[in-house]
Amino acid sequence: MRLKPKHISLLVLFVLIVMAPLFFPSGFYYRVGALIFINAIAVTGLVILIGYAGQISLGHAGFVGIGAYSCALAPVHLGISPVFAIALGAALSAGLAWIVGRPILKLHGYYLGVATLGLGILISMVLANEAQWTGGPDGIAVPDLGLRGLLRDWGFRVSAGELWYWLAGAVLIAGAWLALNLFDSPTGRALRALHGSDVAARTMGIDVPRHKLHAFVISAVYASVSGSLLALMNRLVTPDVAGFMHSVHLVTMTVLGGVGSVLGAIFGATILTALPQVLTVFHQYEHMVLGLVMILVMIFMPDGLLPSLLKRFRGRAGK
Amino acid sequence: MSDLLQFLFSGLTVGAVYALLALGFTIIFNASDVVNFAQGEFVMLGGMGTVFGIAAGLPVPLAALAAIMGTAFLGVALNKLAIEPARGAPVVSVIIITIGAAIFIQGAASVLFDKQIHRYPGFSGERALHFGGATLLPQSLWVMSGAAMIFVALWVFFTRSLTGKAMLATSNNRLAAALVGINTRYIMTLSFGLSAAIGAFAGVLVTPITMTAYNVGIGLALSGFAAAMLGGLGNPVGALVGGLLLGILEALTAGYISSQYKDAVAFILIILLLFFMPQGLFGSKHAERV
Amino acid sequence: MKTKTILAATLAMFGLAAMDANAQIRIGASLAETGPAGALGDPEAKTLRLMVEQINQDGGILGEQIQLVLYDDGGDPNNARTFATRLVEHDGVVAIIGGTTTGTSMAILAVAEEEEIPFISVAGGIEIIDPVRPFTFKTPHTDHMACQKIFEDMQERGISRVGMISGTDGFGASMRNQCLGVAGDFGIEIVADERYAPGDADMVPQLTNIRNTAGLEAVLNPGFGSGPAIVTRNYRQLGIELPFYQSHGVAGQSYIDLSGAENAEGVRVPGTALLVADRLADDDPQRDVVIAYRDAYVGRFNEPVSTFGGYAHDAMAILVDAIIRNGDPNPDPRDLRDAIEATSGLVGTTGTYTFSDSDHLGLDLSAFRLLEIRDGIWVEVEQP
Numbered sequence: 001m002r003l004k005p006k007h008i009s010l011l012v013l014f015v016l017i018v019m020a021p022l023f024f025p026s027g028f029y030y031r032v033g034a035l036i037f038i039n040a041i042a043v044t045g046l047v048i049l050i051g052y053a054g055q056i057s058l059g060h061a062g063f064v065g066i067g068a069y070s071c072a073l074a075p076v077h078l079g080i081s082p083v084f085a086i087a088l089g090a091a092l093s094a095g096l097a098w099i100v101g102r103p104i105l106k107l108h109g110y111y112l113g114v115a116t117l118g119l120g121i122l123i124s125m126v127l128a129n130e131a132q133w134t135g136g137p138d139g140i141a142v143p144d145l146g147l148r149g150l151l152r153d154w155g156f157r158v159s160a161g162e163l164w165y166w167l168a169g170a171v172l173i174a175g176a177w178l179a180l181n182l183f184d185s186p187t188g189r190a191l192r193a194l195h196g197s198d199v200a201a202r203t204m205g206i207d208v209p210r211h212k213l214h215a216f217v218i219s220a221v222y223a224s225v226s227g228s229l230l231a232l233m234n235r236l237v238t239p240d241v242a243g244f245m246h247s248v249h250l251v252t253m254t255v256l257g258g259v260g261s262v263l264g265a266i267f268g269a270t271i272l273t274a275l276p277q278v279l280t281v282f283h284q285y286e287h288m289v290l291g292l293v294m295i296l297v298m299i300f301m302p303d304g305l306l307p308s309l310l311k312r313f314r315g316r317a318g319k
Numbered sequence: 320m321s322d323l324l325q326f327l328f329s330g331l332t333v334g335a336v337y338a339l340l341a342l343g344f345t346i347i348f349n350a351s352d353v354v355n356f357a358q359g360e361f362v363m364l365g366g367m368g369t370v371f372g373i374a375a376g377l378p379v380p381l382a383a384l385a386a387i388m389g390t391a392f393l394g395v396a397l398n399k400l401a402i403e404p405a406r407g408a409p410v411v412s413v414i415i416i417t418i419g420a421a422i423f424i425q426g427a428a429s430v431l432f433d434k435q436i437h438r439y440p441g442f443s444g445e446r447a448l449h450f451g452g453a454t455l456l457p458q459s460l461w462v463m464s465g466a467a468m469i470f471v472a473l474w475v476f477f478t479r480s481l482t483g484k485a486m487l488a489t490s491n492n493r494l495a496a497a498l499v500g501i502n503t504r505y506i507m508t509l510s511f512g513l514s515a516a517i518g519a520f521a522g523v524l525v526t527p528i529t530m531t532a533y534n535v536g537i538g539l540a541l542s543g544f545a546a547a548m549l550g551g552l553g554n555p556v557g558a559l560v561g562g563l564l565l566g567i568l569e570a571l572t573a574g575y576i577s578s579q580y581k582d583a584v585a586f587i588l589i590i591l592l593l594f595f596m597p598q599g600l601f602g603s604k605h606a607e608r609v
Numbered sequence: 610m611k612t613k614t615i616l617a618a619t620l621a622m623f624g625l626a627a628m629d630a631n632a633q634i635r636i637g638a639s640l641a642e643t644g645p646a647g648a649l650g651d652p653e654a655k656t657l658r659l660m661v662e663q664i665n666q667d668g669g670i671l672g673e674q675i676q677l678v679l680y681d682d683g684g685d686p687n688n689a690r691t692f693a694t695r696l697v698e699h700d701g702v703v704a705i706i707g708g709t710t711t712g713t714s715m716a717i718l719a720v721a722e723e724e725e726i727p728f729i730s731v732a733g734g735i736e737i738i739d740p741v742r743p744f745t746f747k748t749p750h751t752d753h754m755a756c757q758k759i760f761e762d763m764q765e766r767g768i769s770r771v772g773m774i775s776g777t778d779g780f781g782a783s784m785r786n787q788c789l790g791v792a793g794d795f796g797i798e799i800v801a802d803e804r805y806a807p808g809d810a811d812m813v814p815q816l817t818n819i820r821n822t823a824g825l826e827a828v829l830n831p832g833f834g835s836g837p838a839i840v841t842r843n844y845r846q847l848g849i850e851l852p853f854y855q856s857h858g859v860a861g862q863s864y865i866d867l868s869g870a871e872n873a874e875g876v877r878v879p880g881t882a883l884l885v886a887d888r889l890a891d892d893d894p895q896r897d898v899v900i901a902y903r904d905a906y907v908g909r910f911n912e913p914v915s916t917f918g919g920y921a922h923d924a925m926a927i928l929v930d931a932i933i934r935n936g937d938p939n940p941d942p943r944d945l946r947d948a949i950e951a952t953s954g955l956v957g958t959t960g961t962y963t964f965s966d967s968d969h970l971g972l973d974l975s976a977f978r979l980l981e982i983r984d985g986i987w988v989e990v991e992q993p
Contacts, residue, residue, distance in 0.1 A: 114545065114589060114593070115590055117541075117586075121583075122583055122586055245537075248418055252418075259411075284429065285426065286426065287423070288426035289426075290423075291419045291422035294415050294419025294422070295416050295420060295423065298408065299416070302405070302412060
């Protein structure tokens, strides 16, 4: 039996997530791992928007913020459990993306960039300013998911880092599986067609606005789930999660790793999440190195890190 | 009434800076289709360069000149080292490159200069002037007249000089410009140098009012980008109108509606405007390339 | 094969960051050296490095050298939590100092409480130590106390109608909230409430509205960074003559320099002894501590001291004192916590600290000194 590429991708992801802890020298690595997976979930959504559909967003952290604050506020004000708060956040994000997506996605390139940027900034501004609801710039506490307590009752003692490593890892695999299936679906083919050119896609009879909107809504849901998990893991959320720089980070992760493939983008999320931890050795040169990495990868590996590395690796193996 | 005048003075001062920022975006965009998110760093470098020039004992005009020249050189280097090699990259890659450049410049400035907030005295003293019940700092006049001077000089440059006309031609159609013998690479380099110099010039003028520090660039870039989009990317007149409009709107919102949401109004306006006029106020109607 | 290589490469990179194992007493710190709160975190980080250098030059404590593991969290609570986890689980520190902002402090204290590692915060928010948590302490006054100190003085001067203009950053928003809550206790009414964003260039419209408020008697500006200096300039530009109060967020020489001495003249601030080091009475208990720190800091970094650096100084002083009293060069974090809680009469730059099981701030309102700017320097206001 021959495995399809998408199954290979999932298998690689699965093996990496399961095997990596064998090499962890301390519990801190679980925390970084969980952060990587949580970012990777949002980035997987952006692969659908940027990689498949060829649209750009500089405001997706806004949806991360909606997901995060849903988990902080809904259990307190609506009395629902945090698990349902994740679903509520996803529904809110999807709804907002659907409403604003229709007019926004008519725009192209930088105009789409500034519109999504504005959307993200507006969301983060509301989160920072409506302090009576959101706790303001210093943030707000998030209720406990209760999973650790549950596991303890069953006789399993896990650290918070371990729990979130496995939980976020499982959600990431599910998210990647959905994204890879979407790629092969009729919707996925339609999206890839309009990545090339709106006009060409339209002449092929593809309902361009509808498919763009689908990609936008789906990616918003991914971002929202990522925010929910982040909030529940940290038990604290501040408006920073919805900020412009977080949007930039997410887009950079997506493009840096290789925007066309889910695995590549997850690789990008890994690099960019782990990088600040590595760069602490450079102390004050940290930002210079980060900026330089962003520039150099884009210039010398325009397809992204993973595809370029694979190409080089195959090239060498072929000789 | 005097309140309105007071708000307008504030709005025009801030708006003039936004206009210069938007102009920087416009010039680079016209030559290269690149939106340069490092534009705010040029303003920061103009201010910080002057601060440290003065601290090193240079007279103010010389320190300012050195800062502007140094920043212009950096703009050229940015083009040669980071933008030209990525020619033909998709929009999202170019955004990442210029934001990467902004982060790099900011990091370098924190090492080269320091992390403190700085300012130097206004060029014509600090005593407020009174007009019709409203007050205005002399430095605000410097900022407004400086911006006006730049716009007039550029207008002359674009309409009278051969190089300026070549830049205009390149912005209209790069391929056609290249075919008639215009060195479009040179035009691109020139536009980066010019944009950086204009940004630094804005920084020199405005630092006595706003103060400066190594990390002010990104915020300025976002405001300038918003102003440029409001006016319609790629049009110098649009940059002027967009910048002034944004500054005045912010001041009026802070004065009459809500100081908390004054920054929001700019983005709400941009989103609404893009819904109804997708090319901005003064944008040209480009046919989509197929 | 490929995956293994990548994994190995990643791990190797982390390995680079691992610490050398020679140093004996490891103290962790996570501060906002850069980012929006960089103006606060930078002097804090410098202070910690300076103090550890000094202590080690003098032979360390309990015969051991101190190693400082300091990370820059950029003021982002998510980063702060990651670095706190790293300090505890990877670097094996005995205690953590840090959390430049209230948000980052809240993130770090969650880790500290869970892992039972003492944490001394250098941020202002009252929620850090109220309710009291076993392992969390803090050195700065709360913004709640700053409001009280200011309103106390206003009440004395017969002021009851106050206009407020605050930054929308964490510092400004939190203090605005506290001041709104506590104003009534002093018979003070906030009659105007304006805001500005951290990067704003001009606050004239907001101040125009405040000026136009009927019956206004004074103005208060909670904020830090460039905001308060711009507000002060705009205040004078508009010719407002009413008493003007700033928060402890401006407490440093740079505020006077940026505002211009003539503009800042008469501004009142709840501050610390650090700013009036040269003018302290000879018998002032804080005199020696404050002058020693100021001279060392200015001598090393060639820039004026700020109260924020002072908060870090006090946190390190409390920690070192507790380690010495505990007497174990390889302290158990729980014992160290007990030793910190037993801190009594420790003189810092901010005030004299005495902790108890119900008070993890250990300062009262008397440690705040009401300062006024006269002729470009801070002067303590004589209080009856």
